[in-house]
Amino acid sequence: MKVKIKKYTAVATWRWENSTSDDVCGICRVQFDGTCPNCRFPGDDCPLLNGKCGHSFHLHCVNDWIQTESSRGLCPMCRQKFEFDSGP
Structure with missing residues (x-):
């Protein structure tokens, strides 16, 4: 049995990875x-902070990022306005 392909259409999708399902900080x-x-030791008052956009970062990393002029208050992963997620 031979199959002859006359025409095909390629389809692709992509999406940003959600950091909450990832186990690394999106900045460092x-x-x-x-x-x-x-920090010097794990747990040195550096909790994980979640943004409303769904991305997570170390406290120190996101504070340093937000204070830089180039950040303009945007999430470093998706470039949406970064707001802390206070939880459910």
């Missing part, structure tokens, strides 16, 4: 259970 790329670049 260090695992959440590790230390951010500003």
Whole structure:
């Protein structure tokens, strides 16, 4: 049996990865259970912060990011206005 393809249409999709399902900080790329670049030991008062956009970061990383002029208050992953998610 031979099959002859006369025509095909390729379809592709993509999406931003959601950091809450990821286990690394979107800024420093260090695992959440590790230390951010500003901390010496895991758990040094550097909690995980979630944005309303769904991305998560170390406290120190997102604070440093928001204070830079180039951030303009936007999420470094999706470029939406970054607002902290206070939870359900």
